[in-house]
Amino acid sequence: MLFISIPFLIDPSDGYAFIMIMLGFVFTFRGIKLIVYYITMARYMVGGSRVLFSGILIFDFGLFTLSLNDIPPLLILLYLAVLHVFTGLVTIVNAVDTKKRGSKSWRLKMSIGLVNLIAGILCLVLLKESIAVDIYCAGMVYGGIMRIVTAFRRNKEIVIIN
Amino acid sequence: MQLDFHYYATYCASYLAGFDHNESVRIAYFAQFVDECHAALLRKLNAPGEAATTQLQMELLDSRTDLLGLQNITKIWSSFHFLPADLYAKRRGTRFYLNKYRLICGPDGELLKKTVELAKNKDLPSAGLAMHVLADTWAHRYFAGTPSLVINNTDQHFFEIFPDGTQKKIAFRHKTATDDPEKGLYSNSIFQNNENSIMNLGHGRAGHLPDYSFCVYKYLPAWGDYMELVKDNPSDYWKAFRQMIYALKYIRGDIPGFETGLYDEEAVRGHEDRIEAIIRKRQVDASDDWRAFGESLSGERVPDFDLGLYQEEYMAALKDEKAGTMLGMFFDAAIRQKNMVAREIFISKNPLAGIFSTKLSDLIAMSS
Known part of the structure; x- marks a missing residue:
């Protein structure tokens, strides 16, 4: 978070793009990690579907964030x-x-x-x-x-x- | 299980199995010592670190949960406190899942037989260590000695069942304060959605309920496909006690072989009501009752557990004499047990307790 905020503070115009890309990748990878965890482990667990829903939601959020570059x-x-x-x-x-x-x-x-x-x-x-x-x-x-x-x-x- | 069963009840079982008072005290001492032998104590005694049979909370919280860290944790907790019931258990699941599922602790497994046989023809500390492992297979059944959310987690569906059949939902708290069964106040470890979090090791998510002999409860184990599971501690502790006597008779040489699924009936005859009363009494520490029972059996005073009892003897011994001290014998027994269990886990193609250099015969067994 500290790393992301510094370029944003120095140059807000280019910082917007940078921050969106960083956030997008973080969400996307976190989502993928959760989905993989669901497929390999959590689908056999009581209440494991919550892991899948969280994974899909966060992954979707990541893709959405990455797509917001030209607005x-x-x-x-x-x-x-x-x-x-x-x-x-x-x-x-x-x-x-x-x-x-x-x-x-x-x-x-x-x-x-x-x-x-x-x-x-x-x-x-x-x-x-x-x-x-x-x-x-x-x-x-x-x-x-x-x-x-x-x-x-x-x-x-x-x-x-x- | 706690001091009450590991020390005082083990004393009673040893005495009923035919050991004399002094031998029974030593067996009980080393059964309890399994819960005390952590890395910090071994460093203090300048003893081999691989003899650790438990980990302090702070050691656990500082542990890494990468593969090597997990292997160290699993080696200790699976070998001494959560002995796996079936390393080849079959169920639907990926390899990653099965590796954890197969570490679920349970009684009467093949590893228990090997544990008891390993203590045969050895010394009293070895017998005590084996009794700790045996007793815990009953108390800790359904949980695994490796951090795992998908195996060890529990949810809100958790009820205590009282002797009259009524049920009460248990709302766990996360305090270090002593549990209060009368008020229904029990603590457990906090939910962590990280698969390998230390909070998901063993029965932390069920609090100390598995340690209370009186407690009957039902819940949904994370691995149980939404099937409600009833854990009947009084029944399990009764079997644990009788199996300890049976195993100790075998270790003494009174019985030619040790078979799982068999429990002593002879030695407890006439004591059933008293033992059952102790087991079913609603209390978090049954030490006084077990002690009184033990003293009534032997007519001798059962001393308090004293952690420092054999430390001076070990530290004063010369290097080549240490193995002959009581603690030296215990450390050897601990290393033997840990190596045996970790090797068996590895031979079952499960890397969670470490990678072992195997003999040719083991490699052939693995490939077949």
Whole structure:
């Protein structure tokens, strides 16, 4: 996310194309990975069809994102902002669910979700202003940093085996 | 299973099988030691790392889940806590899926026979280790000792069944707090949709329910094609106890051979009601009851489990004398068991427990 946001900040006009290609490939490969996992393993599992649906949806999303190269930057920013809002909402729902299950890691998830949501809404409100690009990038930078923080955080989840 | 069964119940089984008090304490000690022998302890004792029979939570969370990391985890957990029931089990599925499916733990398998036979004519630590593996095949059945979402996952469909037949849905929480059966509060590991996540190792997704002898529950195992499965712990623990006695009689030399599917009936005669009462009592730790039963059998005091009991002896021994110490014997037994199970898994054309240099005879067996 950090990597994607830098060229976008430096040169927003070319950055649009770059960010769409990167996002498109990430979604496409993630979708393919899930579909392959479904075919080789998850189709034999109780509830495994959810893996297939997620895979198809994400793959479709990836192809759609890759196809958005020739449309006006305003529409691309609109698409990215909506994506940001959607990601924020999903993260907030996850955080609430995590809290309900008694895990302590919900606060971090909630903060990531709220920042994503607010950044997305601000982008939508200020869509025609140049600052919208900066807000979007700030959201991306925050998301990237928080993911790094999460990766290095001591895991407090319980593992029960023996 | 926990200390209550691995230590105190194993003591009772050993005594009923004919071992004297001191021998029974040692067998029970090393049955429990399987849950304590992790890499950090072995480093502290300057003992061989390959003798690890368990992994600490922190070791697991730091483990890699690439192929080599998975092989290390699988070698430990399949060999000592989730002994596979049938390495050649048939069902519809790709090779990737079958490799995991065939590691599902269960009692009375071919590997159990080999485990008990491996402990024959050896020492008390070997017998204790074999009893741990045997007992866990009953408690941990239906779960695999390798991280796998498609095998070990459970979902919301999880009910406890009470002795009067009533059922109550279990809503797991993710806390390290002790379970409270009276309030129906049980913890499990968090759902992770990554196939090889450590959260999907063993029975983590069913919490500690397999460890409670009183518990009867039903759920949908991830591998079960939507068929509801009833896990009757009291029945399984009763069989585990009697099979331990039968196996220990074989190890002692009182019985010429060990066959799966056979359980002792003689030695437990007259004790059935007491044993069943302990098994069915709703409690998360039955140590006191098993201990009282053991002491009533032998008339001796059963000591608390003391992790450091044999450590000084091992550390003080010279290099060539270490194998003769109690811990040295246990480490040898652990390495033998791990190699036997991992080799058998490899011979079944399953690479999840590692790649082994095989003898010509094994290569011929593999190709046929």
